[in-house]
Amino acid sequence: MAKQPTANTSTVAATPTATETVAAPTTTTTTTNPNTAEAKSRFNAALDEAKAGAAALGDEAKLRASGYREEAKARGGEWSTDAKSKAGELAVEGKHKASEALTGLSRVIDDNVTTLDEKLGPKYGDYARSASQTLQDNARKLDEKSLDELANESREAIRKSPATAVGLAAVVGFFFARLFR
Structure with a gap:
């Protein structure tokens, strides 16, 4: 038979017989270069x-x-x-x-x-x-009246009648829009 590749990269020259075994290739260890270690x-x-x-x-x-x-x-x-x-x-x-x-x-x-x-x-x-x-x-x-008294009265009026407050705010907003136009 011809040469058959093995699992590793080396090839065997002849086909082994049933009683022969193929030796695995040895791995070589590379030694580190002193420059590489320093780097x-x-x-x-x-x-x-x-x-x-x-x-x-x-x-x-x-x-x-x-x-x-x-x-x-x-x-x-x-x-x-x-x-x-x-x-x-x-x-x-x-x-x-x-x-x-x-x-x-x-x-x-x-x-x-x-x-x-x-x-x-x-x-x-x-x-x-x-x-x-x-x-x-x-x-x-x-x-x-002071500003605090006016603010408290305004809050109270808004709580009692929120619809009136919204309507009044709309009228005042319309007035200011017309005034500054």
Whole structure:
């Protein structure tokens, strides 16, 4: 017979007989080159140094981040306090201007009551006087009350009549949209 390949890469020259056995090829061990061992050693040392450097950078980043976090909290607290005080000032100013606007509207109605009496009759003049007086009273109450009292009264009114509150908000929104158009 001809040559038959075996499981390993070597080939047998002759076919063995039933009593002969084929010897397995011997594996040779390669010895490591001294340069390769030195390169591996240096690579491992560089890898360890890189790991240590990364850990040090991570610690430094955590330290800086905590410093920035504390600074942001401090500035945020300052900004929050400033914003609250400014909002309070603007709310008081807005309350005062709203009161002045109600008073002005009341005066305009008062000035035109006589014309309403003459053209539409005393009944409509009385309605106008009543509306003017109500506006004047509301302006005075608005000036007298604090922002906290007004907020509490608003919450209570919304709880008692949410549909009216939504309708009033829609009317006021429409008014402001027309005003700033």
